[in-house]
Amino acid sequence: MVLSACNLNILPLRAEASHRSEMVTQVLFGEAFEILEEGVDFDRIRLLDTSYEGWIQRHQSGQLATLPPTKHIIGLAGGKAHSTTHTVQLLHGTPVPSNSLQIGSELYTIEGAVREGTLDDFDVEFPKLIQHYNNSPYLWGGRSPYGIDCSGFSQVVYRHFGIALRRDAWQQAESGDTVNFLPEIKAGDLAFFDNEAGRITHVGVMIDNETIIHAAGRVRIDKMDTEGIFNDQQNKYTHKLRIVKRYF
Incomplete structure (x- = not known):
């Protein structure tokens, strides 16, 4: 199974391969999925964490070499993912490694309010x-x-x-x-x-x-x-x- 991940801060996952189709959920930066079917403008994917299936526009993701750990998220103050060519504003709840993430050819450094999920607070x-x-x-x-x-x-x-x-x-x-x-x-x-x-x-x-x-x-x-x-x-x-x- 080839894994990919969203390389934008958030994108729609649609029921059908069309911009006019219903948005069934959204995909956050770094969330991993497998591509089930490649199309001309859209790919059908399955999210790893929820098994949700749908269509995303092509070129809104990159391949993952390894599955990143997901025990950290971006906290309420938000954060950024920097590569040599891109900066992505990260939303609260975005699952991230504590320091860096490779998506496709881009190595992103994670900055901002990184939180490890706990009930202690x-x-x-x-x-x-x-x-x-x-x-x-x-x-x-x-x-x-x-x-x-x-x-x-x-x-x-x-x-x-x-x-x-x-x-x-x-x-x-x-x-x-x-x-x-x-x-x-x-x-x-x-x-x-x-x-x-x-x-x-x-x-x-x-x-x-x-x-x-x-x-x-x-x-x-x-x-x-x-x-x-x-x-x-x-x-x-x-x-x-x-x-x-x-x-x-």
Whole structure:
């Protein structure tokens, strides 16, 4: 298997080989994937960390000689990857080696806020994450403060603390331990919500046992009870609670 990685700060992964096609997720700098099919303008790829498949435009990646370690990420202050010919602005959550990364012919030096994921500083870092992402616009498939969806938000929060989640809300709900009673909810627990067909379609991160931060229109903070999320601005429940899960 030949491995490649994104050599831009962020790029769309699309459902079909077209710029007009739905963006199913985004690929961050250095994230590794295998190329399943080469096309004229687009390549079909499979991401190594989530097994997500889709199409990226050609020439937005380079071959990896070795699979880089991913226990470090770019912290909230951001960072840069420098080569002799390129500088790439790195977004929070970008997985990086601690010092350098070879993509294709370019050797990038990593600078900035490099963080090793740990839960030791959860009480200090979790409020910073809330402040960093609050009011970010909702974007289907998005994974950055410039546009993010609900499961992208929970994924990047957990990545900050060294915990890997799958990409979609329903996939994330398949792991973790169930929290049976709302008074037992702790900061960082994930709450999942379903539609009328019973399919999990939404996820948010609990701030405490009655407050949730989630991406719906924008990243926002709302109240939650046994019925679901209550939006004060709309004066109604917007999401029906299905289950709460704990991962640490």
